[in-house]
Amino acid sequence: MKNTLTQDYYEKLLEIQAVDFVLVELMLYLDTHPDDMDGIQQYNQYARYSKKLKKKFELNYGPLLQGNPDETESYWSWKRSPWPWQV
Numbered sequence: 001m002k003n004t005l006t007q008d009y010y011e012k013l014l015e016i017q018a019v020d021f022v023l024v025e026l027m028l029y030l031d032t033h034p035d036d037m038d039g040i041q042q043y044n045q046y047a048r049y050s051k052k053l054k055k056k057f058e059l060n061y062g063p064l065l066q067g068n069p070d071e072t073e074s075y076w077s078w079k080r081s082p083w084p085w086q087v
Helices: 007-032 037-061 075-080
Strands: none
Touching (some): 007 037
């Protein structure tokens, strides 16, 4: 099977994964430091950035997840995106 995805696809996907990793780490930190306002602000900043990255990615390459019929007009469009083993 020949891979037809662009380098930009992989770079954008890697950026999303990196930002989501930061969110997981910040959630773990906030579990033990729930009153750290700087940590909360940083978490909120990265959460907004993650949402923005995912929205832009989905506009260019299709949905990252199967989606929710209430959130997207083209609920079944996820099947046109590359399958995990194609990435």
